[in-house]
Amino acid sequence: MPEGHIMLAPLFPARRTASPHRHIVRKGLLPTTLIALALTLMLTVMHLRAISAEALDVARIQAVRIGSVVAPGLGDERLRDLIGRALARSAPTDRVILHRDDLPDLVVDSGRRPPSSPWLSVRLNTPMGEMETFSDASTLHERRFAAWLMTGLLATGIIFAFAFGARTIEREAAAPLAQLRERLDLALHPRDPRTGATATDDTVSLEALLAELAGLRERQDAAMTEALRLRLHEIARHTRFLEQMGDHFRQPLQALSLFVAGMQPGDDLRQRAVQGQMQHNLARLGELLDGLLDMARFDAGAVEPEPVELLAADLFVRARAAIAPDAARLGVDVRWRGGALPLRGDPTLLGELLHRLLTSAVACAPQGRVLVAMRRRGADIRLEVRDNGIGIEPAQQERLFEAFTRLPGHPGFGLGLAVARRIADTLGGAIGVRSRPGRGTLYWVHLPGVAMGNARPARATLREPLQRR
Incomplete structure (x- = not known):
């Protein structure tokens, strides 16, 4: 660590990381609880306003009904009697005071209101002056008390649910965290696991273990990089060995081929047959050497693809030239x-x-037909080689791409398809075969991501050879 960091470290201690369950409670459960309490309080206030407005509306309706009996010219006794009868039909209105301009106030009481009962007052104008009614408000106060009681119970339930949820989250989050810490501790220190960590410092302990795990990952990455470097060095050495071995084998074979070709057997038919057999065996030995060296290079990882843009016709022209002698000899179209x-x-x-x-x-298809097709599958290419030859038995298909698996009637050593599978693997593709005895064989190769753009006409120099056959 730099010197400046060392000097400042005591002044700015590392901030303690909160436990995961505390993060969940603070960022999830606590806001939800506060919102629920706020909604409860808001609903309570709205309910109180509603019941108050309802009680006031009832008092006003009753006041209007009582005020409708007041008419000019009525005597006190007649007016008192009419108001008393209206009060009897207008519970819970219990008292009426008629404030007359030129006469004393007229007070009418129903006798139902207890002396200490709260009331609700309403004023309205009548033909004989202002009238004030007093209604019993005990029911309104009881409803308000019930509303506040329900609010208190609901808030208590919300707080209890918050406490229970916080405790459950703490238990559900802390227990897996402790188990994870123990597993990491056991994995990193199998012989001396750390003990004594509690639920309060599980996070700190886990962070320490993760830091140690990150250091172990860095060391493993460094070790893998070194192993890769050594592997590449080994591949390069193995490649040089293969090249040298191929040169050492090819030189005697070429010399022996030249020696056999230069022999003059004369008219002796037996010597001519021996010379032909020697040339044939030397050619097959060269093919075997080439196949083994190709397999060794692919197995050693010494072959790296170098992709370029081309047309399928470019491959067809070279393949046609190479296969033309064998196709003509076997009569294959x-x-x-x-x-x-x-x-x-x-x-x-x-x-x-x-x-x-x-x-x-x-x-495998003498006097038969072979179709070579290059097909597009989205961004992929599928190469198919189909013949109508003798076909391959199912038991042979399972090990067809293994080394030294020879096909019936095939003069080779069984290395061609083994090398083909290694080439497909090197190109990142897949290779397979479908065949039925007596019905021919289909070899297919799937090459992902090698298709380009849209198909376009081939160049004239490539189209002309393909039209001759």
């Missing part, structure tokens, strides 16, 4: 589809893959 398809890939590896599949198909 090879047809091509999808040459105008643009793609991006390694032309060398794709050409080698197509050549090995095409060689296998031609060898």
